[in-house]
Amino acid sequence: MSSHPFKIIFAIFSFLILSESISAQSLDYAREAVNILASDSLKGRGYVDNGDKLAADFIRSEFEKFGLQVFNGSFYQEFETSVNTFPDRQSVIVNGKELEAGKDYLLDPGSPSLKGSFDVMTVTADEILDNAKFVNKLRVSSGQLIAVLPFDKSNFSKEQNEQLNGVINFLKYHPQNPSKGTIILTNDKLTWAGSVRQHPKPTIIIHSDSLNGSLKSLKLDIKSSFIKKYQTQNVIGYVQGKNTDSTIVFIAHYDHLGKLGPQASFNGANDNASGTAMLLSLAKHYSENKPNYNTVFIAFGAEELGLIGSKYFTENPLFPLSEIKFLMNFDLAGTGDEGIQVVNGSVYRKQFDELVQINEELDLLPNIKIRGAACNSDHCMFDQQDVPGFYIYTLGGIQAYHDVYDRPETLPLTEFEDYFKLIVEFIDQL
Structure with missing residues (x-):
């Protein structure tokens, strides 16, 4: 009995040391991922010069490196969309x-x-x-x-x-x-x-x-070029959990706006290289730390064109949507000076309160704001199938959005470490 308090103290100390190590590694990796995804070489992750495919290939290679498993023999789920483009000067x-x-x-x-x-x-x-x-x-x-x-x-x-x-x-x-x-x-x-x-x-x-x-x-x-049938893709992998009856799903859209001729590249560091970096960081973490449940990681294409990739997935799911215990959609993850906004927080109040409690106990983010349902990102397609989940984005900091100034060198990743730590702890307690 006398050793019990020491076991508790040791467990808390071990968690703090481990979480500091995990979060520091996640920030280093996230910065590297953002720098690649939002680089000029990926052409704004749009539909000029195969920007979307270059980005998808990077995500696929990371999933492969982490040892994620695939559905139907491939990390890709291909689909078609129309798109108007501006490839020329x-x-x-x-x-x-x-x-x-x-x-x-x-x-x-x-x-x-x-x-x-x-x-x-x-x-x-x-x-x-x-x-x-x-x-x-x-x-x-x-x-x-x-x-x-x-x-x-x-x-x-x-x-x-x-x-x-x-x-x-x-x-x-x-x-x-x-x-x-x-x-x-x-x-x-x-x-x-x-x-x-x-x-x-x-x-x-x-x-x-x-x-x-x-x-x-x-x-x-x-000079514009309208493409009636452009083939693009979602990138999907998963880690098998200790319990295979339920599934946790992490999603983020990797596409952005591409280019307005060779003169203007919309690199989308915050929107949404940052959210994709969070997705990849979590994939890396759970590939090294077996999750409680099957955990699926989906990088959606064509979100900026109208949630097309997520619509295609929910109409052609690779596993039963009814198995999803909880879903988390990451977008605009690159700041956090004023905390985070949780869309669907008032819809799933129990889970929101748990998120807030963890944040307060670990003293992580400055604020967690609650919001109702909103069909403004890929989570919406899952909402329509009654899948429980949150859409989270960071608040405060830089104002670059859908413009040529949203670049990796100006993205601070202010609260990325604590944000990552919060998500891991929340999911591990579900």
Whole structure:
């Protein structure tokens, strides 16, 4: 009996020493993984120059190195998607000055090709809201570009903003827009996306700070390539657990936005090389430390195109989804100055409270914020199949997101060690 307190103290001390070693190793490995996944050589992990395939091959090689097992003889689950791409050099010249892709301007991701010199007809928010005045302008816009001047949404009512958005969407996407294309002038941060469609007319989003004088004419050489059937892939492996009746699933999307011509690469260090690094770190850990349950690791493709990889997986699962005890989706794992946000925390309150308790006991992250359900990442496809799980992203720190500034050299991985430690302890206690 007298030795019992010493056993407890020794167990606690051993855990602290082990967890420090594990977390330090996880940070070193995560930094290495982010540097590779978000390097220029992986082409923004998009659909130009096989960026997605280069990233998938790196993840596959890591899974293989860790000794993960495969389903159906391969780490890959292949599927097809349509995608609009910009593999060639783009040119936007205003008043004799060539703008810089990604920093001065973006193209709407669904833009088709357009080449030539065009006059520009400007339109204000007030003119758009004056239906008669806007229709008259629209009628004489044939052969020109229509430029919507910057406006402050806070100066307009909810109904007016809805009308403005409706008209702007008409200009951007409707084939009956008589103009050659649309320019959106903005004072906001330039944020890009992907598209599975190609629209009838191009849209150029230009930051107003990049203009040298008034916008009266524009010289364009926009080149896009629409791929109707692009083959991409999910990357999947697993570790057999002590109990094979239930399954833990870790997921993260590895794809990003790729390139806007050779000039602009969207490398996606935080989104989502960081989450993929968390996935790989956990795969490495559980390959060395047998988990309590079968543990599956899924790196999803085509999340940025509309959760396509996860939709395909849940429609074509490699094991029964009913076996999943809990799922965790990692995205934007590279900061944490203000803690983490847990989507589905209020849906699975018992598990959320356990996560918070572990965090408080081990004094790890500064805050854990609760949120309800949200269909904003790959976990959503599992939510729709009644699979319990969390979607977690870090809060605070750098603001780079869906832009050319989200690069590995500026990603701090502020709370990655403690975040990793929290996840391992939470899963091991399930």
